[in-house]
Amino acid sequence: xxxxxxxxxxxxxxxxxxxxxxxxxxxxxxxLIRQIAQHAHSEIIGMQPEGNWIxxxxxxxxxxxxxxxxxxxAGHGMYLYAAAExxxxxxxxxxxxxxxxxxxxxxxxxxxxxxxxxxxxxxWLVDGAAICNQVPLCRCSYGPYARAMIRICKExxxxxxxxxxxxxxxxxxxxxxxxxxxxxxDRFWWPSxxxxxxxxxxxxxxxxxxxxxxxxxxxxxLRQRFVDxxxxxxxxxxxxxxxxxxxxxAERGAHDYTPPDWAEFEAVIAGSGPCNAQRIxxxxxxxxxxxxxxxxxxxxxxxxxxxxxGGAPISGSRPGAAP
Amino acid sequence: xxxxxxxxxxxxxxxxxxxxxxxxxxxxxxFVRGKRGLNxxxxxxxxxxxxxxxxxxxxxxxxxxxxxxxxxxxxxDDITASSPAEKDPFFAPAGDKVYRHPxxxxxxxxxxxx
Numbered sequence: 001x002x003x004x005x006x007x008x009x010x011x012x013x014x015x016x017x018x019x020x021x022x023x024x025x026x027x028x029x030x031x032l033i034r035q036i037a038q039h040a041h042s043e044i045i046g047m048q049p050e051g052n053w054i055x056x057x058x059x060x061x062x063x064x065x066x067x068x069x070x071x072x073x074a075g076h077g078m079y080l081y082a083a084a085e086x087x088x089x090x091x092x093x094x095x096x097x098x099x100x101x102x103x104x105x106x107x108x109x110x111x112x113x114x115x116x117x118x119x120x121x122x123x124w125l126v127d128g129a130a131i132c133n134q135v136p137l138c139r140c141s142y143g144p145y146a147r148a149m150i151r152i153c154k155e156x157x158x159x160x161x162x163x164x165x166x167x168x169x170x171x172x173x174x175x176x177x178x179x180x181x182x183x184x185x186d187r188f189w190w191p192s193x194x195x196x197x198x199x200x201x202x203x204x205x206x207x208x209x210x211x212x213x214x215x216x217x218x219x220x221x222l223r224q225r226f227v228d229x230x231x232x233x234x235x236x237x238x239x240x241x242x243x244x245x246x247x248x249x250a251e252r253g254a255h256d257y258t259p260p261d262w263a264e265f266e267a268v269i270a271g272s273g274p275c276n277a278q279r280i281x282x283x284x285x286x287x288x289x290x291x292x293x294x295x296x297x298x299x300x301x302x303x304x305x306x307x308x309x310g311g312a313p314i315s316g317s318r319p320g321a322a323p
Numbered sequence: 324x325x326x327x328x329x330x331x332x333x334x335x336x337x338x339x340x341x342x343x344x345x346x347x348x349x350x351x352x353x354f355v356r357g358k359r360g361l362n363x364x365x366x367x368x369x370x371x372x373x374x375x376x377x378x379x380x381x382x383x384x385x386x387x388x389x390x391x392x393x394x395x396x397x398x399x400d401d402i403t404a405s406s407p408a409e410k411d412p413f414f415a416p417a418g419d420k421v422y423r424h425p426x427x428x429x430x431x432x433x434x435x436x437x
């Protein structure tokens with residue numbers, strides 16, 4: 001055991017990747033399972049606020065974009081469940097924990113999307129914050145998670161840009177449209193800041209995660225980076241961020257800003273956000289409504305696998321020669 | 324488990340729960356050829372009722388942006404992998420054969436094309 005542990009420590013110290021079949025401390029495995037599952041659940045639950053607007057998209061172009069984006073969120077959830085499974089959990093088990101509220105997802109998705117401007121602001125601020133969080137995870141010490149994040153980050157860039165473009169278009173529209181964008185920004189600014197998690201002093205797991213190379217930056221470092229990146233983007237849009245305390249601090253070379261209401265954050269995490277119950281109920285219903293499809297697919301596969309089952313051969317050809 | 328996983332990590336499946344009665348779908352590992360001339364590369368895994376469904380799901384999941392021209396799906400159970408525990412002895416035979424590399428051989432600088 002000591003030899004295994006020494007090898008694990010040496011791999012981490014050399015900034016190399018831990019791979020699924022390597023020995024790892026149980027706490028490392030448990031931390032990763034919790035984090036990756038929570039991340040996967042966030043992608044899956046994150047389809048809901050936006051999916052709600054697909055049928056009400058203002059044009060075919062916007063509808064196609066929103067569909068592709070929501071489909072990506074599903075894909076990201078699947079990449080992450082696949083990564084979690086390399087740690088010895090089953091994705092169905094994870095889904096069951098989600099709908100039993102035994103595992104969490106990002107607090108941001110407990111806020112509703114109330115107007116089409118929200119679709120733009122979610123892309124700009126929420127996906128922007130997610131990118132800030134996720135880019136360093138591409139160098140996470142656990143190989144499968146890092147590889148999933150590389151794939152996700154490539155796709156996430158489209159999410160943010162389509163949101164920003166949507167907002168630019170609305171800002172060139174009518175006064176009413178500009179007001180919608182401002183109102184939406186006012187609602188999403190604070191929850192977006194909360195996406196980085198509690199302040200460093202209140203984030204007990206951060207230090208160990210950083211020692212293990214799972215996290216590369218603290219919550220407050222990433223939050224600061226997000227604020228600094230967002231300020232010029234807001235200016236280019238002609239939007240006012242709803243923080244009177246926001247100001248450039250030349251001494252620090254960064255913006256000072258007002259922290260979000262951490263009591264609200266705690267309450268939303270604890271289940272009292274505007275949409276917590278609705279999100280879980282919807283996910284549970286989707287899972288249960290899909291049960292007959294899964295059963296039918298299993299029965300069909302078994303029938304075709306049976307010796308006299310007949311049925312068409314699979315459409316893909318076998319690889320044949322060895323790679 | 325996926326990623327050619329082999330550790331016999333127990334997957335808990337509480338007996339008697341409704342979902343336990345449903346036979347779980349097999350885990351498939353997915354390999355994609357990015358374009359002609361390249362090898363298939365492992366990209367991830369998914370669950371499916373059979374190979375055809377695995378292929379269709381792999382297309383939807385891993386090639387939404389033209390990332391591939393060919394996909395292989397392989398049941399994870401059918402993959403035999405070297406064990407990490409025997410890593411060092413297993414690969415040791417190659418360790419002391421430096422003469423298999425071109426840099427082992429000293430050739431004068433002025434000899435061309437070598």
